[in-house]
Amino acid sequence: MNQISHLRRPPGEFPTKPSVSAPPDGPAPLRPSDLLKLLRRRHRSLIRIPLILMFGTGLLVTGATPRYVAYSQMLLGEQGLSARNSFDLVEQQSLTSSVIEGELAVLRSNALLRRVAETLQLETVPEFNPEAIPEDEQGSVLSDIAERVKSLLPSFGGGGEADLPDDAPSRVAVAAGAGAQQLGTYKDIVGKLRQAIRVNQQGTSYVVQVSAVSEDPDLAAAITNTLMDEYMGFLTDKRFNAAQEFTAWLETRVADLAVTLERSERDVFDYRARMEADADNRTRLEQQMTELTTRLIDRRAELAQVEAMYDKMGSTIETGGPLAAQDMSSSEAMLDYRQQLSELIQREAFAVGSFGEQSAQVASIRRSIDVIEASIELEVRRELDRLQNQREVLRVVVSSLNSQLNELSRQMLDQSSEEIQLNQLQRVAEANSVVYQEFLARFKEVSEIQNLQTPDADIISYANPPSAPVYPRKKLSVIMAGVGGFFIAFAYVLLTEMLPKKLSTPEALARATGIGVYGRMRDLGAQMTLHELARELNRDPEGKLSQIALRLANNADMRAGGAARTILVASDTARDDKVHVAMLLAWAQSRKGRSCVVVDADTRTANLSGLLEYRRPAGNLASTLYGDTEIGQAITGLPRFGASFVPCEEMASDPSVVFDTERFRQILQTLSRQFDTVILDLPPAQDFTDAFTSLEEMDIELFVVRAGTLTGGELHEPLEVARNANARNLGLVLTNDATA
Known part of the structure; x- marks a missing residue:
């Protein structure tokens, strides 16, 4: 086996490292010329979005039910509005804010609204009583759905209401239902009528404006006028009844006093x-x-x-x-x-x-x-x-x-x-x-x-049926939709242009980092074990996944100027993708007839050791670093991948403390003498910082990037850390690539 000494660089000679350009601190300022180019490039969105909004608004306002508002006014009087006692019926009172508010409350009261509903027979108007809608005009689909829902309701009651005891209602229930008893069958109608009317004082004057909203302009005017007439009748009846009761009492007292006076005068005579x-x-x-x-x-x-x-x-x-x-x-x-x-x-x-x-x-x-x-x-x-x-x-x-x-x-x-x-x-x-x-x-x-x-x-003016609805205003709504759609489209175009984009393609990744992409692979899925990965590679050595592994190994060898002896595999965080890339490289090296060893150097999580199935050796990387075992006792075989493996266990020490030691250099030299290729599965980039800055120069470092997870700015710092691993060549591997 070749020694690692040939990898040492001469004194004063430094390796050439790929530069990673730092992302700008913020988005570049948008010049007018750039804005015009952007508008020309995205003109379809600027046209499409307003048109869609205008079309949708047109459909909504076309199908919307028109609403008409009728207005009338009355002038409150100066006396008799809120008599404090019987003698106030013949004494003048001045209007105060509380008195006016009281009269406005009378105009909105249930009793008065029921009189309006009875006078206009609103129980026959479908707008206020849905039951008045003819059966042939009701939606059959909605009716069927409602009937089905009603048929299902008893099953949720555990036997319905038939099992409940027929007790007399409590006093609380009777008192609580006083309002419903007062309105009777007009309860729902009065509720909708209250929502349809508005009673407001005009500033600080004695003028009160009454308005009503309805789908029928004639009905809107009728509700307003009837409400004022009923209020006038209410005031008349109130004053008349109070005066009548007081008159009856006075009449009795006067008759008694007349008899008393007559008796006293007769005695005097x-x-x-x-x-x-x-x-x-x-x-x-x-x-x-x-x-x-x-x-x-x-x-x-x-x-x-x-x-x-x-x-x-x-x-x-x-x-x-x-x-x-x-x-x-x-x-x-x-x-x-x-x-x-x-x-x-x-x-x-x-x-x-x-x-x-x-x-x-x-x-x-x-x-x-x-x-x-x-x-x-x-x-x-x-x-x-x-x-x-x-x-x-x-x-x-x-x-x-x-x-x-x-x-x-x-x-x-x-x-x-x-x-x-x-x-x-x-x-x-x-x-x-x-x-x-x-x-x-x-x-x-x-x-x-x-x-x-x-x-x-006094009634100042009765309401006339309005000639035009207040809702919907079709032309104004469509115009506002168009204007609003244009601004939304403009904001959308600017936002999508200025927001940082996730890197999802090899071209975008290389353009954002300035580093070449050595390989790309599809998502193997979190459920695929390394055993299944080896079985798929061995089952079809000429398959797509096998070709990806061989292509990645060939690119690494080509960039190393021959057979790559030492390969580092890193990523931004602890990912299974990094483990898959390391094992694909190991399988490819064995297919090329080279002896290969994979070292689990992730002392933070020991993820690779936990995922692989292997015969447990007498030692591991951690025990070898501590001097408890020799490196030969920590090597085990991976027959499915045709490679050897050095497992690891989690260590509390920082990776920079572990690897920046003479002991680790000796371990690496021993492995380089024994195997053709040494593959190191590194800790995540945010963990190992400057751990490998003092190691002998490595041939290749592959940084694994998962597509659609990072932007160029987010990738800058992990890549800077990866460059400190002192490798001669730094390349990227894109995973989760749908086109791979």
């Missing part, structure tokens, strides 16, 4: 005839009685008003509950609760329109509404208790004043009991007369309001 003059104490007693009577009148008037409010509030609570009596309380807390409730109702309407009836936002808002309503109920109870306490106090005061008057009367009776009785009756008659006149005036005012029956809003 009966006693007047028996009145006698008194000289001494009468003036003083009369002054005291005058003061007490005045106080009594005030307290009785106050008591009558408190009793009236207490009776009205109690009656309202009995008939409609505490929430119905909230308008009778004018406390600051009640005003604050009423404002919060109005804001929550607005937020609820907005959340239902935005997120749906069953959304978490709607549930949260409704819980807040329940809390506010509970607070209002508590405040109403407190107001009722306050009125009751005030009534009892006034009764005590009135009783005390009556007692004092009785005492004065008793004193005056000593002088003239008839006159004192007459004066007392006169004061009572006057007090009854004042109360009667006040309630009578209030009764007349409310009766006039009840007879008017006018809403507190």
